[in-house]
Amino acid sequence: FIESLDETIRTSESSVALSCVLPSYSDMGPIVWFKDDIEIATEVAVSVESGGSVKSVLYAESNGLYKCKSEVFGTALISEGLVSFDTQFGFTEHPTTQYVNIGEDVSFSCVF
Numbered sequence: 327f328i329e330s331l332d333e334t335i336r337t338s339e340s341s342v343a344l345s346c347v348l349p350s351y352s353d354m355g356p357i358v359w360f361k362d363d364i365e366i367a368t369e370v371a372v373s374v375e376s377g378g379s380v381k382s383v384l385y386a387e388s389n390g391l392y393k394c395k396s397e398v399f400g401t402a403l404i405s406e407g408l409v410s411f412d413t414q415f416g417f418t419e420h421p422t423t424q425y426v427n428i429g430e431d432v433s434f435s436c437v438f
Contacts, residue, residue: 328379331394331407338412345383346394346405347375355397357382361390387411 329347346357357380359367372382386392386409393406426432 329381330405331392334408334410336410336412340411341385341387342409342411343383344386344392344394344407344409345381346396347379347381348396348398348403350374350378350380351398353399354380357394357396359384360393360395361386361388363391363393 328349329345331344331346335342335344344359348354348357357372358365359382367384372380375381382394384392384394389410391406391408393404395402395404397403424432424434
């Protein structure tokens with residue numbers, strides 16, 4: 327792989343774009359996507375990037391272990407990443423406004 331999936335992806339968004347980029351080979355099989363070892367997509371759009379590499383993008387919308395798999399000259403190429411949609415991810419409380427004079431100390435705290 328030229329570009330593999332991140333090992334762990336945490337997000338508070340409703341979906342996340344996963345992409346695999348492979349060198350283009352004449353004997354390359356289709357790019358197939360799996361979630362938790364179950365095949366979920368075989369006809370995902372594939373684009374040819376500059377330099378001749380091949381890119382496949384899948385939009386994940388639920389937690390799981392996602393895999394991008396292809397075969398080149400009889401050898402399986404697999405990239406995988408764990409996707410976690412965490413509703414508590416990010417700031418849950420924002421700092422309050424504080425007014426200070428120049429030279430005075432001020433502190434803020436972050437709550438995750």
